[in-house]
Amino acid sequence: MKENLIPIFVILPLAGAFLISLLGKRIRGFSDIFSNIIAFLLLALSVYSVFVVNSVGVMVYKVGMWSPPIGISLVLDSLSSFMLVTINLIAFLIMAYAANYMEGYTAKWKFYVLFLLMLTGMEGVIITGDMFNLFVFLEMASVASYALVAYGTEAEELEASFKYLIMSSLGSLFILLGIAFIYGYTSTLNMADIANVLLQKGPGNIVLFVSVLFIMGFGLKAALVPFHAWLPDAHPAAPAPVSAMLSGVLIKALGVYALVRIFYSVIGSSPGILFVLMFLGAISMVVGVFLAIGQWDMKRLLAYHSISQIGYIFLGIGLGTPLGILGGLFHLFNHSVFKSLLFLNAGAVEYSTGTRDLREMGGLKERMPVTAGTSLIASMSIAGIPPFNGFWSKLIIILAAVQAGHPIYAAFAVIASILTLASFAKVQKYAFFGKLNKKFKDIKEVPVFMRGSMILLAAICIISGILVIPALSRFFLGPATDVLVNGTDYAKTVFGAIR
Template sequence: MPALFFLIPLIGVITLNLPFRKLMKKTAFWFAAVLFIFQIVLVSSHRTSFWGTGLVQGSFFNVNFYVDHLTLIMLFSISIVSLASLLVARAMISDENKRFNFINLLITAAIGMNGIVMVKDIFSLYVFLEVAAVSAFIMITINKDKPALEGAFKYILLSAIATIMMLSSIGLLLLIAGDTSFGAISAAISSSPQSMLVKLAMAIFLCGLFIKGGLIPFHGWLPDAYSAAAAPASVLLAGIVTKVSGIYTLIRIVTSLFGFTPAVSKVLLLIGAASIVIGAFAALGQKDLKRMLAYSSISQVGYIIIGFGTGSVLGVTGAVFHLFNHAIFKSLLFVNAAAVEKEAGTVDMDRLGGLSQTMPITGTTSAIAFLSTSGIPPLAGFWSKVIIIIALWQAGYIAYAAVAVLTSVLTAAYLITMQRKAFFGNIAPGLERTKEAPLAICVASIILAAVTVGVGVFFPFVFNNFIMPVKEILIK
């Protein structure tokens, strides 16, 4: 029944736009909330037999979706981050029409991402990538202010170049395999591994994915798009859209199409290490809170790539675990940034200070997210980083392991700077009258913080039951 994740939101977004729009505008928020909670519940109460069956066979909806453990983790992250973004939108977008449009786009983006994680066909993957990307472009520009439009334009341009690269690679693979399904392509690649054409197709495709994921030599668009986007859109974009369309796709394509050749591993390790180091140093020098979080995001994605680059079971599971953790705590940090933006009216860290006194919930959850990001036990971020570092050590990449450990200290440094400037200490002049953020934002941050703490505390249970089975993607 995996098709439900596609069909229910699609029918939902169509019903939202039927003639009785007046009524729908009022209920749209609850409608979308029920949709995302339904997805969370369905994914977390998974029974294996349920995912294997199709919808009524031979019916009008005759498509093939596939679900494995990696897909389940991604579906869970998609629904929880979308829910957070929805709650932030309720608090931050006051105009009713705008909010209605935003909720519609949020649902289409969720359909696109659900599609990306469930397809097993390289061209359908492209179609859903475009669905998610187009929804994201429009969500960034929802307020139509100048920086957001310009950030969106940069994002559109680079993302379009990335999809053109993927499409040319699809063209070459179609030439080689005669079909676009994962099975046919991987068979064709493994039958002629030394071909220049295959190598060219791989190189172009990986380049496109690096642009989409905002990794280091191709990261030009990411800080602008993240920091200029409307607050709820930046939660969704930073939390899940780039992770699904860049990083998840990379993991899926490398494991099920190209395989871990030594060249692929080397490139991934190099790009991952560069992203970790340069992202962290760039984050250190930022004054704008959202911009700093964007660079920190590049650095954390580097950890995922470097762990994945080892190609070992431990490395890949660690990478997937960090992908999940990063989606949760980065969206938590962006939710907090939205709360600060709403109440203090600025995200310039020089003008903030002492907000913990007036905004206790935001201050506490932000501290949890920062501890998790910089890898302090027993929070979730600690475990995934430790697994990645052990995997690097075991695979013999000792220099890379050292880079990962040392940059972890740097991560703690810039996040402590952020906390000290924004939340701790004496309250900055002019901010004495700030209140706690609206209820919706508090609910979002409490949910995300609870997930981070819960995954960290119940780490053995979560890791054995949900993360470890992901290793099945390594066995073709």
């Protein structure tokens, strides 16, 4: 009966959001404690799910006891549990950070409600085994994130939220259209069943058209380069914990995971699609970093780097070789850790000094040692300096690109990495080193929970390089890679797991 574990991932945050919206206003401090407990439980459950999946194998939960081709099914395999660990780890640390950071805003409990709803949507996208259910959860996470971007209701935030909402809704429309076409072609909505029917019917023009729709839709959610225009506005405008969540995990759960799941496990990867993914990835990598290097707003610079790092993930996964997929997934995990840490650092600086402009800062190292130290670690991770985690994943991606016979893409990856180093050297120089601005003579280090979660994230940055050691990757990264390498065997495993 271990499959009863699966729906808890959706129920727990949803129930939390509901209870906080009922009681959060009345009872002081309830929302802080309760949402942190929920985030911790989710983290513990997702770590447990890794062990369960390793011992039991793929699990399928039948919603309402309807068996899969008819009813909705929730599927937990290694890739899902890998994503769940990533999301819940980041969400837990950000939640602890928000307990201090969000003091400055009115109606803190509303923030927790929306945050938990966004978390529900993301977890739903990851564990669902049904195409339309994926769309519903995706919209749930998106709607919560639109509201979170506009949370401060200042002029810039509203403008960014409007832009994000319109573009992202357009992406959702393309996804819905794609789902409609695929339903018309296969007359089923279950992902495993769609994979089976497509294998029997063979590739048709409809499948090609649907692929294009999905690349447009999920590419918009993942902010790949031709579709990236909303990200540099939306991510900096939100409060720091929200930007960390959006940049750290939302674009990966809704964009990368959904796209990869559909193209590898359901439709089946063809050389044409892999070429498109690799090409878009390489373009995002280079364009993102070039746009980032000239920015003076700290959070905006980080947002452009998200585009660039998403490019690395797509390049790795798009290579299609086991080594490339391993590198892509490992970079996905690493990027969520160090990018959320960098956004939390930017938030800490803004919390203490009230500015995000790099030109006004300087010498903050003396007054804010924890923020400066963790930010240095995160910057070195994202720039790919050994022995931090970013180095290992980039190394694997570059090696995989050379091995798969794409030396040009490998060269692009190296160039983008050098430019990343340059732009983070700029951040460190202007913000934390140099002479202290007189204005900031008596600023203080941030409160204890903010410090704690930044230190923990920095510790993960340092040690998570060991995840690629074969003895450890056998448990965590390896099985997740195998799910993608096996491709449309997904259908067979899912139907095999139904009892």
